[in-house]
Amino acid sequence: MLARKPKVRNWIRALSELLPGALADRNLSAYTTFRIGGPAAAMVSPRTPEEVADVLGVASSEGVVVLVLGLGSNVLLDDQGYHGIVLRPDSELGGLRQDESRPGEWIVGAGFPIPLLARRTAGAGWEGVQRLVGVPGVVGGGVAMNAGAHGQDFSQVVLSVDLVSRSGELKRVESWELDWRYRETRLDGAVVTGVRLKLESADSDALKEEVRKLFRWRRAGTPFDQPCCGSVFKNPDAAEMSGSSRTAGQLIDEAGLKGFRVGAAQVSGKHANYIVNLGRATSGDVKSVMSEVRSRVFKSFGIELHPEVKVIGPDGSIGL
Ligand SMILES: Cc1cc2nc3c(=O)[nH]c(=O)nc-3n(C[C@H](O)[C@H](O)[C@H](O)COP(=O)(O)OP(=O)(O)OC[C@H]3O[C@@H](n4cnc5c(N)ncnc54)[C@H](O)[C@@H]3O)c2cc1C
CATH class of the missing domain: 3.90.78.10 (UDP-N-acetylenolpyruvoylglucosamine reductase, C-terminal domain)
Known part of the structure; x- marks a missing residue:
């Protein structure tokens, strides 16, 4: 007798129709720096805040849990995997640019790597995140964790955060409205899609030297x-x-x-x-x-x- 094929759950079908790249049964160990984790029922990589809202809409109407994943550098996922939707913002949600009309203000996408943010801004002569060079996540995860190192953290430099609330609303939230804590930010299930940072002008050679030193220190002192x-x-x-x-x-x-x-x-x-x-x-x-x-x-x-x-x-x- 032929084995019966498992039924594709309705919500996975709905997701695939929304985002053609939706994947089923992806092994999550490949998406965490621990290299631990089992299969995700579904994984999606939305490219715009609107697509993020669509995914959250399916999740809420179908009663499915959602895990937002950045680089996966601060999570321990289960060998049983994840029975809901793993939402990983696509790299298209990951640009970095200076706001030319507002000196010191930088606009960064959630998918932008934190070490690169540290290096690029330091290289351009802007201080505030250069000491985060050894934090290997992306900016969305960095905001969610209020990541920090050597006296700097995201709460000190974020002016505002663009996010999609759990109910699917696209919002800009000022930094003071967020409940920043030590290695934690209360986001109530919202997905960060981008941030605006305020950095201070400084000598780029000195900043680059600081970045080099801290990176060397990281490599020597941790199992990097x-x-x-x-x-x-x-x-x-x-x-x-x-x-x-x-x-x-x-x-x-x-x-x-x-x-x-x-x-x-x-x-x-x-x-x-x-x-x-x-x-x-x-x-x-x-x-x-x-x-x-x-x-x-x-x-x-x-x-x-x-x-x-x-x-x-x-x-x-x-x-x-
Ligand atoms: C070798 C190594 C060194 C590290 N050093 C430091 C350090 O010095 N300082 C430090 O603070 N951390 C450090 N970390 C931990 C980690 O890099 C940071 O916490 C980082 O900010 C996590 O980012 P991520 O993209 O990997 O997030 P993930 O691990 O993918 O997610 C972490 C949490 O953030 C949530 N999240 C992720 N993206 C979003 C989003 N877009 N919107 C809403 N929620 C989101 C997730 O749901 C999860 O709860 C280190 C990790 C490693 C492996």
């Missing part, structure tokens, strides 16, 4: 060449640590966890707040390492570590 998601835990704030200011990496190191391994997931020997995928790590391996790290740091120092990486379940749930 291994599959990972950057810092796994947020740095605890000073209040939680009774005024002392050790980073999450220092706490994990002092708890003796460098090299700690479950399956193919290991606390990096180079930087203790990184977990690296040694080859075929599963999401379960990484979660087990994370749980052990949290419990050993708590036992040693009484400090609760909170994940910076977004741990995303197949049903859209977020958290360990």
